[in-house]
Amino acid sequence: xxxxxxxxxxxxxxxxxxxxxxxxxxxxxxxxxxxxxxxxxxxxxxxxxxxxxxxxxxxxxxxxxxxxxxxxxxxxxxxxxxxxxxxxxxxxxxxxxxxxxxxxxx
Numbered sequence: 878x879x880x881x882x883x884x885x886x887x888x889x890x891x892x893x894x895x896x897x898x899x900x901x902x903x904x905x906x907x908x909x910x911x912x913x914x915x916x917x918x919x920x921x922x923x924x925x926x927x928x929x930x931x932x933x934x935x936x937x938x939x940x941x942x943x944x945x946x947x948x949x950x951x952x953x954x955x956x957x958x959x960x961x962x963x964x965x966x967x968x969x970x971x972x973x974x975x976x977x978x979x980x981x982x983x
Contacts, residue, residue: 886949893944897926901927902925905925919968919973920936922938939958939962
């Protein structure tokens, strides 16, 4: 697969994942504001556009990474993505803890 094909796949996945989020918001406008903690990146994200893979709910941003990874043959399961995202998830958890401490100390 050459770079041009990879770019096309990435662009296609971006459009599909953006449409998934838009469809969720159209179906349930509250989903844009209903938040959850992404089990992949650890960030608090809107339910809109999130997907459950093998019992693991991931945010729309991680869905894009997953679907692009699947399409490009870079990952074969959601667990592959989660392993690659461990550092990001840890950073997000540390950021949350620091923010929580700041809020409780003020």
